[in-house]
Amino acid sequence: MDNSQTDDLIEDSPENYPGFDDLLRExxxxxxxNDTYRDHCPxxxxxxxxxxDGVIIAFCxxxxxxxxxxxxxxxxxVNPAYRRQGHAKSMxxxxxEKFSSNHEILLHVKKGxxxxxxxxxxxxxxxxxxxxxxxxxxxxxxxxx
Numbered sequence: 542m543d544n545s546q547t548d549d550l551i552e553d554s555p556e557n558y559p560g561f562d563d564l565l566r567e568x569x570x571x572x573x574x575n576d577t578y579r580d581h582c583p584x585x586x587x588x589x590x591x592x593x594d595g596v597i598i599a600f601c602x603x604x605x606x607x608x609x610x611x612x613x614x615x616x617x618x619v620n621p622a623y624r625r626q627g628h629a630k631s632m633x634x635x636x637x638e639k640f641s642s643n644h645e646i647l648l649h650v651k652k653g654x655x656x657x658x659x660x661x662x663x664x665x666x667x668x669x670x671x672x673x674x675x676x677x678x679x680x681x682x683x684x685x686x
């Protein structure tokens with residue numbers, strides 16, 4: 542599948558990409574040292590994967606919680622060879638456009654991830670330390686409608 546040129550929300554499965562777990566470990570080595578996405582993501586997670594000629598360009602996943610109609614955005618990652626080209630931004634914008642009217646969109650980010658924080662705040666997310674207990678070393682951000 543080649544879906545690199547669209548900003549539409551295209552859901553796909555990591556199962557369709559044999560190198561997905563290796564790329565996940567490369568991008569998030571502290572989170573997935575020997576694990577797979579299946580070990581950490583809810584079974585009902587939806588994945589958005591941008592690819593070209595079978596190569597993963599970018600991905601993220603999201604899932605819904607029953608708590609206040611929350612949508613949790615997670616694992617936003619871009620293949621190092623395709624960074625700084627707007628792929629993460631377009632994926633997140635698609636999710637915001639599709640779900641923000643009916644869901645509160647939340648995400649967590651490592652405290653030291655300055656590029657990620659810049660991206661998220663530029664898209665309208667605000668730091669919200671009062672949300673849920675954050676994962677150690679991470680902060681929660683909420684999309685401000």
